[in-house]
Amino acid sequence: MTMSPRFSRRDFTKFSLAASAAMLAGVKGAAAAAPKGEPIRIGVLHSLSGTMAISETTLKDVILMLVELQNRKGGVLGRPLEAVVVDPASNWPLFAEKARQLLAVDKVASVFGCWTSVSRKSVLPVFEELNGILFYPVQYEGQECSRNVFYTGAAPNQQAIPAVDYLLSADGGGAKRFALIGTDYVYPRTTNQILQNYLKSKGIADADIMVNYTPFGQSDWQTIVSQLKAFGSAGKKTAVVSTINGDANVPFYKELGAQGISATDIPVMAFSVGEEELAGMDTKPLVGQLAAWNYFESIDSPANKSFIKEWHTYTKNPKRTTNDPMEASYIGFNLWVQAVEKVGSTDHDKVIEAMVGLKQPNLTGGTAQVLPNHHITKPVYIGEIQDDGQFNVVWQTPKEVPGMAWSPYVAETKNLIGDWTKPINCGNYDTVKKACLGAKHG
């Protein structure tokens, strides 16, 4: 099933863009001499076939691009990087198998991978058993804190909570009624549990919260959209929080358009609709619908501009969009490079220890810092969909929000923190009992 097991150094002469590569990383001058010696292997664990291929192929590409850029700059510790790409084919048990292969057979220094939470949960025991390092680049439901994982995507308090705050605010329409609609799996269910408790703490009554789950790949939204319409007819401003996953979004938005619900009537705030998803949609009926992310392609910053340029050159496609998990991959990759350079070794324990406290400029201006709980600080943006398929930022947090592994809005976890530095050194430390709850991290 492995698509192409090794990507050695590519034919660099094709890309005469060393200058923009240097710009991207902030290094002045031309590329250093070609790196020599035994290559450092890193693993890329993203589905290249199956349902998740649509999202994950892009992340594989971005890591390969970063590896190429890094090698052009002289590699890491003077040694070239070599990406080992495996294809777990959207098949969760296969994720664990491929992770084991990467760590035990290929002896990779770190792994960049996983998109769905279920794939992350499947590989977690493997990474803990073999003491590997996983960089996980996608927004997720939280309630997990592993020593072997660095969560460079958003935790719920870096996406879901600010998004709901926006909907509650005057600018967001001052919603008083919420429909939480999602695909039936762990991310929507956990996120919605947190959101329900959060909304109640903000004075929203139980009767004003509707929760609805649909199977994966749901394509017939007629009933649910008409239920939404009825739910919105209670004389209170209604908003939808959508945790609908991937492919099911297109027919959902199409049905909203067909039944005449526009963003000004009932706005939909999506947590997993990005530029990539919009690329396959006719966005005219969606104008004004919302999404909450930590990165948008449309954000005007020098770092983002050169990243996009680099991406277009690498993919040889000037229309390829960028998106939030790509930025998270970019941040994770560069943080790992920094950590390795800092300790002068790829030794897993040393690198994990060196990671906490490292800083990396993110693409939108601002800084990502690795926190003791292995999450990072991130800015939060709310964007409105425009007719050109891009997002227009209408709101942002004044500064970066530190990621929280455990939600204070869930009774069982409200006292928990994760802290992988001494003296706590534990993923689920109970601040009231002053004790670590043990090796179970989520």
Added chain:
Amino acid sequence: MADVAMSGPAALSGRKMRNGVRGIFAVVLLSLLFIQPQHARADEDAFAGLATTQFNTIASSVDQIAQQGGPRALPVLRALADRKLFAAREGDGLFIRTDSGWEDARSGATVTPDEENLRPVRVNNRVRLAVVAAEAELELVSGTPAERQASANVFYQRHDPAMLPAIDKALSKTDDAALKDTLLNARAAALLSPGAPASDAQAQQQAVAKLKAAGGLDARGVLAQASTSETLDPTTRKAAEAAVSSIDFKLKLWGFGQDAFYGLSLGSVLLLAAMGLAITFGVMGVINMAHGELMMIGAYTTWLTQKAVFSVAPALGSFSLILAIPAAFLVCGALGIVIERGLIRFLYGRPLETLLATWGLSLILQQVIRSLFGPTNVAVITPPWLSGSFHLGGIEVTIDRLAIMIFAGVVMAGLMLVLRRTPLGLEMRAVTQNRRMAALMGIRTARVDALTFGLGSGIAGLAGVAVSQIDNVSPNLGQSYIIDSFLVVVFGGVGNLWGTLAAAATLGVGGKALEPLVGAVSGKILLLVLVILYIQRHPRGMFPLRGRGVES
């Protein structure tokens, strides 16, 4: 006011002439007094707020522009809504991008601003709402009859008490019964909304009665809010509560019709997906796991056709879908013939091998499409004539779904005609029932096999055209339909088109009847359990074929 000044003195005295002059004088004086403050406000430049970056200021500027009116109001608001309004980065210059260049927003004169120094005026939902209201306010007076009706609807949906004067003004000017009715609804809704001017209990109750008669979700929203409002009279609140439950009851009754429509529309999608399979699996006995991929290729053909038409003749773009129908049929039909000749014909009578071979083929086709067009979805545009919905009593009929229902009916009728009335159909049935006998009669059975498979594949392509309008077009499209298609064909009775129709309708309506009761996830599970139980009792499906040919 002017009327009073005119008629008052004139009626009182008999000397019309002199009083008339005095009256006119009074009117001029009064209107001067009246216009004065408006002039003062016009000098304020309502447009200035648009040049800021604050959503609040922009929205209130939009309101101000609507109040002020004037010839530039509508063009500027429309440009703002279409994101064609640009502001200078410095100063308060405002420019509209036109097809040919730029015009000054305030004067409409053609200008050439420094484009480097321009930024689009920021728009969010708050601004959009203000623009919709402002446009409605302007168009209610000056628009075409259709625009006025649409504006009145906006007034009704917004039910903002601040709009009451505008509603009254429009009411006094119109004779159109439909427009008047909407305006009266809008007036009633505004009267019951928070912030409405104090009115007596009788007027409030009349408003409740008006909305109760209007019915529908918009009226329900206003009444539900009114029933909990602190500012309204207690009897009004009670009446509003009663009206809400009366509307709810009516909505519930219409809901059955609505569910039936949803069920039939889902059924028609299932029918389209299963019809091709009813030929290849039902008639030929080939377990074609690549059936879904043929649908997917049909959908991609639709996309390619659309792209081609848009690049050659953009004006005809919205009719590309009609062109896509024969294109998808031919592409998928031809592909089907190639598959039959190249793969399936070696495997007749070995169903398990066919299953494996076509499953492999389906993976290959997916990967080929992914390599050719990328892993992401492609955007198939729904033409304007297929967008939106209309009301049939209390049932909301979405036009794209209705079109698919009609399309499914037409395809089914066409297929029936081919099978029953054409020489090919006769040969197909002959070959299916007794291959040896048919061959002895001089029918080239191999050719008939290829054409039959091609026909089934072509119909899968047609299903792809329909599905492209409601689902996403990606290499994975086929996978989501293959299980449902087999379910429909087996449940209906293999080899029977009427059975396929009955099964598709049953599964569609059954699914949509269960969904509101138990939710989408449990509904799907429950439906599958019911189908399994049914198939256990009736292994040959709803309409089993009978006769000697079936046994062999």
